[in-house]
Amino acid sequence: MKVRIHVSLKPGVLDPQGRAVHHAxxxxxxxxxxxxxxxxxxxxxxADDTTDAALDDMCQKLLANMVIENxxxxxxENAA
Amino acid sequence: MKVRIHVSLKPGVLDPQGRAVHHAxxxxxxxxxxxxxxxxxxxxxxADDTTDAALDDMCQKLLANMVIENxxxxxxENAA
Structure with missing residues (x-):
């Protein structure tokens, strides 16, 4: 199956990249x-049998920095 | 209004960052x-009166690299 993880900075965390784009x-x-x-x-x-818990685990261990990101x-899409 | 621009690599374009994440x-x-x-x-x-043309223009001039990205x-959300 296809999954999309959206990672965004938590509100209040400074976003220098966003400021640069804004300025540009x-x-x-x-x-x-x-x-x-x-x-x-x-x-x-x-894999279709990937559990939600495994996906959460991937996010928390690697894909997102839980200190500053949600x-x-x-x-x-789910072939199951 | 709030708009969200999704920028992704075109199919076929190599994604080294994706490969690194996959490997990790x-x-x-x-x-x-x-x-x-x-x-x-x-x-x-x-601003609420921002036109679609202006948004397209922002994407094509700055936010996306049209050679390799869609x-x-x-x-x-639209307050209008």
Missing amino acids: LEGLGFEGVEDVRIGRTVDMKV YRIEKL | LEGLGFEGVEDVRIGRTVDMKV YRIEKL
Whole structure:
């Protein structure tokens, strides 16, 4: 099955990459941008019998930094 | 309004970061992972009168590298 993990910075955590993009958009002349925050997605193809607990475990051990990031697991397709 | 831009590598483009994550997951003992690809999201708060054309323009000029990446614009919330 295909799963997509969304990893985003927790609210309140500074996002220098987002600030840089915000600044660059203004520099390019785009108006009305109020806030920019960058996250990442991890698209995985995993065995159909992969449990939710295993996916959580992957996120907490490797894919997200739990101190400053949140994650959300989305199942895109399930052959089961 | 809030918009979320999803940027992902085009199919066929090598994803070294995804390979590294895949390898690391295997190293941690997770089985059944077949493929990993990394993308990013840009969450923006923009003025309500921002046009779709302007959003496309932002993606093509700055947020995505059109040679190797695709993007998708998702509107999360519209106060209009």
